[in-house]
Amino acid sequence: MKIAAIGGGVIGGGWIARFILSGHDVAVHDPHPEAQRIVGEVLANATRAWEKLFQAPLPRPGRILWAGSVAEAVAGADYIQESVPERLDLKHRIIAEIEAAAPETALIGSSTSGFKPSELRQGARHPGRILVAHPFNPVYLLPVVEVVGGGEAAGRACEILTEIGMKPVRIAREIDAHIGDRLLEAVWREALWLVHDGIATTEEIDDIIRFGFGLRWAQMGLFETYRIAGGEAGMRHFLGQFGPALKWPWTKLMDVPDLDDALIDRIAGQSDAQSGQHSIRELERIRDDNLVGIFQALKANDWGVGQTVRAQEDGFYARQPAPASGYPLRIHQARVTGGWVDYNGHMTEFRYLQVLGDATDAFLIHIGLDADYRAQGRSAYTVETHIRHLAEVKAGELLTVETRLLGHDAKRFRLHHAILRQDGTEVATGEHMLLHVDTGEGRAIPMPPALLEALDRVAAQDRAPHPDHAGAGIRPIRQKEATA
């Protein structure tokens, strides 16, 4: 699939990073003289965030193909994401340039925050393929994308967006600013009035959000949160109790304070005092680390955005390259990132287990125990592990795992992984016993014939003697050694 991105600013850069990290090449056009530096920095932050977010091995990243014109970028494209500044005349000009050069079948998604598809489509040759695909910043982490403009084109766009780990929400009827920005603008207007009227500073308002209802919104949204706030009587009681207050004159919803120089100076000054000690890129990294932490907590709870992360990881495992011929199997590789390194300057203890666990997952997919298989309520659980740490590993190193099957019966199999550096040095080994289980009943059950046959085929290749340490535990410390 060929992807093109027109505009590589805050949002275009985020889209480019998401496509690249999902394994797609992206042709990019942006006339900004520093576009390559800006997109490069966004991609670096996005890569850092994805390496922290996902436990599954990431796909091999795609490449950025810089194009000198819109026409060059969109030639032969299947999906084009437009992220130029929010001016309708500019968007019309860009869409006309895209239509003149792109295949008729190419989909055009616009990042517009406010324009409706009917406005974007004015004067277009093939209006039905022009859609709003409105993301939220940072695009490379937040999965939601509002897809506005219906029909077959929207269905195809949703498939592509889902494939890169997004959660498309199709909006049935077009309205100005879609849904997310309608909600955000209401809060934003109120916040501007609170600063204007001298009721609160920018920091106080942010504290009320981040130490309070922002945490609720991050995992349940608005309606589910208020259902709980109604107590045991739920939403009906909540509406009965707090509904009348909605008619009291609390809000200045449609009224916007005059953004004169004095108010701009006040907001910008308070914002500098609040966050000016960090550069924007540093703030982005702080934000990304916090989002990753929230996502991981929600993954552990199988809830909300955590389910999207899990589904994306399943996709990464399934896309692992087929093993090269030969034995031991070489079906897993991992790059040691800066975040994997501890205070001793080398790969921290639990990351060894992560590499070994990911290698086991790659082996499971190799024998057919993949996400579709697990969806039938059967899986494999590791019940015993022995790791030997043999050499230090530094950030940036590429690790390759060699996997052997040391034995199996109807319900169990025993794996041996050797983690190798690029120069062939063995840096760790892991030996693992796995049980085939019925996940609903939580008990071991025999494997079906197809899995056993796959294991038999691997076992037939395992002709070398077992390593000396296979089956060994940790050596006892003899008393003489202990007191020496």
Ligand SMILES: NC(=O)C1=CN([C@@H]2O[C@H](COP(=O)(O)OP(=O)(O)OC[C@H]3O[C@@H](n4cnc5c(N)ncnc54)[C@H](O)[C@@H]3O)[C@@H](O)[C@H]2O)C=CC1
């Ligand atoms: N910034 C935000 O929080 C969000 C913005 N959006 C939407 O995304 C779109 C882009 O906004 P941002 O990325 O914030 O703006 P931006 O100003 O950061 O980036 C716009 C980019 O478009 C480039 N550009 C200008 N003319 C161009 C042309 N003729 N061909 C190719 N590139 C061109 C600029 O050089 C710039 O890099 C807008 O429609 C906006 O409403 C959507 C979601 C959130």
Ligand SMILES: C[N+](C)(C)CC(=O)CC(=O)[O-]
């Ligand atoms: C400010 N904004 C209207 C451009 C914001 C968005 O469109 C979505 C977001 O990321 O908040």
